[in-house]
Amino acid sequence: MAGDSDGNVGQRFDRLPETAADRVVEGRATREEVVGYFADRFGVPPGTFDEYTFWEKGAGKIWVYAGEAPSLAELEALGMTCLRTRQEHWKPTTDAVQRFGRHADSCVVELDRERAARFAAGEDQELEWDGDWGYLIVACEVVGDLEPLGVGLYVHGELRSVVPKGRQRDLEA
């Protein structure tokens, strides 16, 4: 079986190295960096991911997985895609934000139902926001609790919805 050293193989799941010192494949994110990204940008406590492993399949596509698997896996999917790396600004996925975003306390923008419906439909909207620019967790209050809806890209006074087409819905405000 091929080892880690033959680079990033498109159709295979490779487990992320723990730290940069363990890195064999060039450009591959480490577990420390991935957990650190969610902690530094969104305030998700690193312990949230203690029971999970992280994997790369496809250039820069990171998957988060709770089950058992060998260190190299020829599978169709392993848990869920959570992050896109190997690009200047890392980008979390809608589904991972819905799954883990409740633990976030920074770079979270709260919308009212009317704006949230536009976001869920994939619409971009003007928004005043004095926090960081870039990828934000977009949330909305649902029966008394803030519920993460997905990922928005905030630039120049505009919140762009990056909810994937297949996940967009026309919802009642």
Added chain:
Amino acid sequence: METLERYRPIIDDFEAFLDACERPLGNVVRVNAIKATPERAMAALEEEGVGYEQADWNPRVLELETDSPGSTWASFLGFTHGQEAVSAVPAGVLDPRPGERVWDACGAPGGKATQLAALMDDRGTVVANDSNLGRLSALRFNAERLGATSLAVTHQDARNYSLKPLEFDAFDRALVDAPCSCEGTIRKNPDALDEWTEDHVHSVAGIQKGILRRAVQTTREGGTVVYSTCTFAPEENEAVVQHALEAEDCRVVDFDLDLEYAPGVTEWEGEEYDGSVSKAARIYPHHNDTGGFFVAKLEVTA
């Protein structure tokens, strides 16, 4: 409906059965425990003005008063998943525990695989397999939408399934929700019987036998295998279980089900089956106003 006449000898109150088969089914969703409790899902539906009725046999099964159950906030957030009421039965009968290794042999489009993950608190390993790539992409979409992180997805023919891509060599439990002639979905798909032939029933039964045998082989001694279909044909139900009893080390066991149902049949068109197959459940549409379903629970004995 003529096709269904063959079941007159085995179904009590056959006219009520036929009547039920002609009534369309309501829109039912399952509450996804990975993201919400039934209470929170129901509160979210109330907040957006969608009426619902909770099933008395399963607090996670809700019938919605809407024609588009996929266009609710509850669905967008992954609190609910459109899934016929009886489809929620087999995962409950399999009764997986957190941390276990579970195989869903025919896992697409993922309603039952994600339900297994939810029943395990999304802890452990659910290997969801399917032989059809198109259906696998639906499974992956649903798994991510519902936030299931304990799923590993494989693309193999379940009849000669290889555990090589996995870290372990046996499952604790396996679900075989087999491809079938789908007679029991007639209320949802009125044309479900249009292509029905006895030849098709026999050919699909051959596939079912192969998958069930492989599921028993890949499950550890003392482990559990659940076999289910959405069809009434004994050739695809009791006869398949009978085949597994003869060919593999397993036995049929009892299980509790808070639904009305009839026992498995032990005789059909001149064939006789082992008396233990009567422990299986035949859920008919007129019993609980649902689709039709068959479910049997096996224990692996070696």
